[in-house]
Amino acid sequence: MLKELLVAEGYEVEVARDGVDALDSVTRRPPAVILLDMRMPRMDGWQFAQELRRRGIGVPVIVMTAAHSARQWADEIKADDHLAKPFASLDEVIEKVERLQPQA
Numbered sequence: 001m002l003k004e005l006l007v008a009e010g011y012e013v014e015v016a017r018d019g020v021d022a023l024d025s026v027t028r029r030p031p032a033v034i035l036l037d038m039r040m041p042r043m044d045g046w047q048f049a050q051e052l053r054r055r056g057i058g059v060p061v062i063v064m065t066a067a068h069s070a071r072q073w074a075d076e077i078k079a080d081d082h083l084a085k086p087f088a089s090l091d092e093v094i095e096k097v098e099r100l101q102p103q104a
Contacts, residue, residue, distance in 0.1 A: 002035070005090050006097070019043025023051055030059050032101045035083075035093075038065040038073050049077035060100040 006013045014031065016022035019040040026034065034052075038045030049061060060080040063073045074082035081096050 002093065005093065009094055011097070017041075019045070019048040023048055026052065026057060026059065027055065030057055032059070033097050034059050034061045035097070036061050036063050036079070038063060038069075045073070046077055049079065053078070062096055062100065 003013045003015055014025060016025055020042045022034075022040070023043065036045045036048065040048070043051070045063065045065070052059070052061070061077070063070060063077065063079040063082040064085055065073050065082075066085055070082040070084040073079070080100055083093060083096060087093055
């Protein structure tokens with residue numbers, strides 16, 4: 001659903017099935033913004049964020065996780081923003097992505 005929303009808004013979206021694949025993809029072709037689910041197989045969001053920073057990849061990161069822990073996770077991994085799941089509104093997702101996307 002999130003992918004379809006972003007594509008409908010004109011964004012190019014790539015989805016990875018787990019943290020390892022996501023890191024490989026981001027390393028090859030860094031996106032403008034990363035929407036990071038903290039609960040992924042093979043490499044969780046915390047490990048992904050640490051490895052991303054270790055590699056010097058400075059892409060803005062929006063943490064997506066359960067409402068009660070979204071802000072805590074975002075602070076812990078030094079993410080640029082957070083989204084509590086379930087999302088309050090899909091407009092909130094678009095607003096945060098647009099705010100963090102580099103200006104052309």
